[in-house]
Amino acid sequence: MTSPIETEDGAEPVVAHGGRAAATKPEGEQLVGRSPGQLMWARFKRDRSGVVSAYVVGFYFLIGLAAPLISKLYGKNPYTVYADERPELFDSAGVPLQPNGGISGEFWFGLEPGNGYDVFTKLIYGIRTSLMISVAVTVTVVLTGILLGVTAGYVGRRADFVISRVIDFLLAFPSQLFFIASMPVVVSLFVSPRDETPTYVRVVALIVVQWFLGWMSLARILRGTSLSLREREFIEAAKVSGASPWRIIRKEVLPNVVTPLLVQTTYLLPNFVTIEAGLSFLGVGIVEPTPDWGQMFSKASTELVLQNDITYMFFPGVSMIIFVVAFNLLGDSVRDAFDPKTAR
Amino acid sequence: MKEDVAKDVTTGATTLPAPRAAAKDASAEPLLVVDKLVKHFPIKGGFPVRRTVGAVQAVDGIDLTVHVGESFGLVGESGCGKSTTGRLITRLLEPTGGTISYRGRDISHASRKELAPVRSEIQMIFQDPYSSLNPRQTVGKIISAPMEINGIDPSGGREKRVRELLEIVGLNPEHFNRFPHEFSGGQRQRIGVARALASEPKLIVADEPVSALDVSIQAQVVNLLQKVQRELGIAFLFIAHDLAVVRHFSQRVAVMYLGKVIEVGDRGSIYTRPRHPYTHALLSAVPEVELEESGKVRRERIRLAGDVPSPISPPSGCRFRTRCWKAQDKCAQEEPPLVRLSGNREGHLTACHFPEDPTTEARDEDIVLDPALAALEEAAEDQ
DSSP: OOOHHHHHHHSOOOOSSSHHHHHHSOTTOOOOOOOHHHHHHHHHHHOHHHHHHHHHHHHHHHHHHTHHHHHHHHTOOTTOOHHHHOGGGBOTTSOBSSHHHHOOSSSTTOBOTTTOOBHHHHHHHHHHHHHHHHHHHHHHHHHHHHHHHHIIIIIOHHHHHHHHHHHHHHHTSOHHHHHHHHHHHHHHHHSOTTSOOOHHHHHHHHHHHHHHTTSHHHHHHHHHHHHHHHTSHHHHHHHHTTOOHHHIIIIIIHHHHHHHHHHHHHHHHHHHHHHHHHHHHTTSSSOTTSOOHHHHHHHHHHHHHHHOOOHHHHHHHHHHHHHHHHHHHHHHHHHHHHOTTSOO | OHHHHHHHHHTOSTTOOSOOSHHHHGGGSOSEEEEEEEEEEEEEEOSSSOEEEEEEEEEEEEEEEEOTTOEEEEEEOTTSSHHHHHHHHTTSSOOSEEEEEETTEEOTTOOHHHHHHHHTTEEEEOSOTTTSSOTTSOHHHHHHHHHHHTTOOOTTOHHHHHHHHHHHTTSOGGGGGSOGGGSOHHHHHHHHHHHHHHTOOSEEEEESTTTTSOHHHHHHHHHHHHHHHHHHOOEEEEEESOHHHHHHHOSEEEEEETTEEEEEEEHHHHHHSOOSHHHHHHHHTSOOOOOOOTTOOOBOOEEOOSOOOOTTSOOSSSTTGGGOTTOOHHHHHSOOOOEEOTTOOTTOEEOOSSOOOSOOBOOSSOEEOOHHHHHHHHHHHHO
16 A cells, blocks of 8 residues: 555655745645644545445444434334234244344344234344444453553663563463353342343443453553664653653553554444454343344344344344444554555 | 853854953853762673673773863763763762862762753753754744753743854854754754853853764854854863864864873974873874975874773773884883973973873884784885
């Protein structure tokens, strides 16, 4: 992605007096340089796949945010048990009578066998739940990553040693197994196993478990970045001026870790979406009747086996594939925009 | 004094006053005194318990004095401890031993808070103009940071002052909203100079300020520094390996070798009447365009062999003895003190048991210690 146009735009030294830049500007206008962020934005806007992915990703977040509004306009909600309300739509086994999982003008994406939930509202609410959890995990992971990574990298010495060893230790964990095994344990910390588990406890447990094994890669990257920044002369210049460590971290280090931070975050979020879906699929995440993206797969896979009907897998599957692919493409574009010199 | 400087600066570059004589008068009390300064970097090793197994003796007992408004040059090969000295004086590093006094005040182990009043008066210009400016800050922010940190509020506001500083260093004042990546190396170094001037310092430590620049730009930046030094009366500790630049810029020069000052004196003494063999070798190593000029004195020719010994275990006695053509047993046993030799001018100190004659004229026979070079030259003569 390194076309000559980009470099010409990006790193053109300005002649002190006059020069091209000054000549093209109208008289009297102030000379304002373009910040690295603005240059990145300009490069990003030229990347077509990145812009399209950004729109797709934005669309998902919009659906998640507007789920209650959409379901209101649509006139249904994901908790209505249509097997009881409209028994005429189902056969004796609880499978929709109409073909393709009961898709009709009334139920756009069909009805789920068994309880007969409306698939469309269930999907948009499921997206809402999944994105909410993943965003929460990403935020906690980013905060932890910044805190521990920058501390380890900038403070160094003992702090670096301790944090790095903790990172090594946690990275050695078999994460998939840990997630599955620890979810019930974490839930039981909040609620006695005999009582019914409230949904918010499951949500909190999902966030805690994913956060616990999610922050290390980001922290490690930020540690490396701040370690190399610490040796840069502009940090020394700030020290010579008498800047406090806090000011140096805030004004000199943090603005310079934004690039790897943003790039990593765009890769992390879809990853957390799939992990959350996986856990719900396995039955340790969000459970019925709360709608969830991953949990829909679990229902759909049973139906796929029993009915040989792919309809139930189709909507959550396609929507998730589009989401994850779009988000990863967005991540690639963000990386290219920030760092046009890196080869793919 | 302080008011004077402030006035000079605020009047702007257009009407800078004549070179200041006041700076010379105040030279009775030295601005900076470095006494027996030592910096050893510990080498850690061992497993499982890491312990100190040795030390890189980067700076090993040096004495320097910088007077008000003076430009003091520090020269030497790579790795001889020049930059470490600069970083010790700006207190980016903490000395292992010895004292650094600024205006009679010991700052060698002062904490950040204790240093605060001195911080604005000692500034630094860095070697690499590409890494010394934060890429995410505008030029205006970079230059105003020292004022912000030290709570300096110039009349007319910081932005106005930034514009003045940009003008002083020869940049367009309208460029204060631009980012470092939009400037060339020389322009970036000018921004670095402007930042160093922002807190109205009395002493600027310039750590190889021009060695990363194109030769065509070097002269401009050196001239800018010279202008700043003369017109604002700022003392400079000018660290460089380029002897010509130091000769152009500094009134007094110290030559360092392996963490020690081996010769110090005024510019004339060091460049035309050097006594230490190493100074002779260093001066002779400066490449020269040989013009067939009649009447021009041929320079002596000394070519050393090998590299600087490791600062982890420096040679005993005189540190230069392993590469010196005059070395004798005494040099290995006894470290030569830095003293004024007979025939030297006041303030010209040399650390050598067997000093050379105070001249750089050609000798009867060239000193070529490098066996490879000697063999090559012999072969060329035979032909």
